[in-house]
Amino acid sequence: MMKLVYSLLLFSFFAPLALADDLPDLGDASATVLSPLDEKKIADQIMRSVMSSEEVLYDPEITDYIQNLGMRLASNGPDKTQWFNFFVVKDNSINAFAMPGGVVGVHTGLIVAASNESELAGVMGHEIGHVVQHHMARMMAQQKNDSLISLAGMALAILSARANPQLASAAMTASSAGSVQKQLDYTRDHEREADRVGISILESAGYDTHAMASFFETMQKGTRYVEGSAPTFLRTHPITSERIADVSARIANSKYRMVPYSPDFDLVRAKILAISGIANQAVSLFQSNIQDRRYTSESAQHYGLAVAMLRLGNVDGATKELSWIRANAPSHPFFASLAANIEVARDNPTQAAKAYQAGLAIYPGSRALIYGYAEHFLRIRQPQQALQLLNEKQSLYPTDAYMYELKSKAYAALGKNLLSHQAQGEAYFRRYNNPKALEQMDLAVRSGDGDFYQQSIVEARLKELRALVDEPKKSGWFK
Numbered sequence: 297m298m299k300l301v302y303s304l305l306l307f308s309f310f311a312p313l314a315l316a317d318d319l320p321d322l323g324d325a326s327a328t329v330l331s332p333l334d335e336k337k338i339a340d341q342i343m344r345s346v347m348s349s350e351e352v353l354y355d356p357e358i359t360d361y362i363q364n365l366g367m368r369l370a371s372n373g374p375d376k377t378q379w380f381n382f383f384v385v386k387d388n389s390i391n392a393f394a395m396p397g398g399v400v401g402v403h404t405g406l407i408v409a410a411s412n413e414s415e416l417a418g419v420m421g422h423e424i425g426h427v428v429q430h431h432m433a434r435m436m437a438q439q440k441n442d443s444l445i446s447l448a449g450m451a452l453a454i455l456s457a458r459a460n461p462q463l464a465s466a467a468m469t470a471s472s473a474g475s476v477q478k479q480l481d482y483t484r485d486h487e488r489e490a491d492r493v494g495i496s497i498l499e500s501a502g503y504d505t506h507a508m509a510s511f512f513e514t515m516q517k518g519t520r521y522v523e524g525s526a527p528t529f530l531r532t533h534p535i536t537s538e539r540i541a542d543v544s545a546r547i548a549n550s551k552y553r554m555v556p557y558s559p560d561f562d563l564v565r566a567k568i569l570a571i572s573g574i575a576n577q578a579v580s581l582f583q584s585n586i587q588d589r590r591y592t593s594e595s596a597q598h599y600g601l602a603v604a605m606l607r608l609g610n611v612d613g614a615t616k617e618l619s620w621i622r623a624n625a626p627s628h629p630f631f632a633s634l635a636a637n638i639e640v641a642r643d644n645p646t647q648a649a650k651a652y653q654a655g656l657a658i659y660p661g662s663r664a665l666i667y668g669y670a671e672h673f674l675r676i677r678q679p680q681q682a683l684q685l686l687n688e689k690q691s692l693y694p695t696d697a698y699m700y701e702l703k704s705k706a707y708a709a710l711g712k713n714l715l716s717h718q719a720q721g722e723a724y725f726r727r728y729n730n731p732k733a734l735e736q737m738d739l740a741v742r743s744g745d746g747d748f749y750q751q752s753i754v755e756a757r758l759k760e761l762r763a764l765v766d767e768p769k770k771s772g773w774f775k
């Protein structure tokens with residue numbers, strides 16, 4: 297955790313020196329709102345930090361859940377052309393935050409504290425509201441900063457502040473950026489507007505709008521859900537009595553809506569509890585929840601218990617929980633990847649391969665199964681098989697960086713240098729790191745072990761990447 301905060305703070309405070317060549321001079325930024333293109337450029341800068349951040353949780357199941365939920369909500373929002381990227385931050389505090397250009401972070405603590413998917417959707421809808429109303433961009437533009445460097449830097453300061461308020465604010469107070477946090481806290485009008493958009497998103501996405509009000513209560517009860525959690529959402533999006541009255545008035549006439557139950561929320565919540573904190577404590581938590589019948593979904597408790605047991609190397613215990621799940625719950629992609637993970641932990645490649653095949657037959661798009669099966673092939677030294685699988689699945693996830701990294705490893709195992717560097721370059725490109733992508737593509741071009749076609753492809757790609765890296769140096773986006 298410390299590491300990211302420091303790197304972000306360094307990035308945001310010292311960025312003007314380090315990035316002076318990479319970023320354009322935007323000239324007079326006294327315009328009240330940034331153009332969509334400028335917002336997207338800032339978002340790309342932020343994503344570059346997000347993609348390399350240790351604070352960010354990259355679990356394919358949890359990430360896909362949040363991204364799918366976020367996209368579903370955004371598609372029910374007022375601006376369907378807005379770009380979004382949702383990610384999960386490993387942080388126990390109850391919070392979510394939006395940055396310019398549609399980058400939205402959701403703390404694990406928020407997911408754990410929400411009682412149901414509607415409550416989580418309410419907070420995410422609120423953040424989407426800040427994005428589509430361009431609150432952050434407006435505030436930033438008002439700061440009359442004359443370059444994109446400071447705009448992106450400020451956004452990153454916010455990311456670090458949200459991820460670790462104590463540490464970041466202590467560091468920020470001691471610097472000239474100390475006032476940034478304060479300046480960028482939302483105003484009451486912004487909060488009201490975001491609530492309004494959030495409620496209308498809940499409504500049209502088929503959620504219970506009363507969840508908005510019930511989550512306010514959840515947050516005010518605060519810390520009882522997660523040890524050491526603080527409802528920082530209250531600080532960054534203050535809930536005033538005025539705001540509660542406003543939300544209550546808006547939802548007063550809407551009926552309670554029964555939202556069809558989906559197990560995904562409970563499973564994601566259980567998985568977060570199972571993989572964070574101390575494994576032994578997670579095991580005890582699930583065991584006592586099951587014993588005291590304290591749950592919305594019993595199978596999610598057994599699932600969480602199995603995941604936590606696997607962390608401790610208790611393969612037999614996890615197997616027993618999986619058997620309970622198989623006997624009592626409908627099938628689910630999470631259970632399929634759990635089954636495969638158990639065989640991997642048992643160090644039984646034959647059974648693991650069977651489990652991956654069985655899982656992918658039912659859930660061909662499960663990213664966890666695809667990753668796991670490809671890693672399995674690499675582990676048992678069958679890189680060709682890994683490549684076949686990845687080539688087959690890649691069209692489902694064209695922006696996925698990790699699949700390219702796996703391909704790069706597979707090519708390296710086969711001694712194919714051009715293809716390995718090319719794949720690694722494509723991975724960096726998808727991590728928003730164009731300079732590193734360029735570096736790898738250059739290595740690919742110079743590796744000299746490709747055929748004529750492979751050589752022409754990497755040469756063309758090198759040219760494209762060079763143009764992308766050079767582009768920001770030219771001024772005039774604003775014109």
Ligand SMILES: [Zn+2]
Pocket residue numbers: 422426482486487490532533
């Ligand atoms: Zn807010």
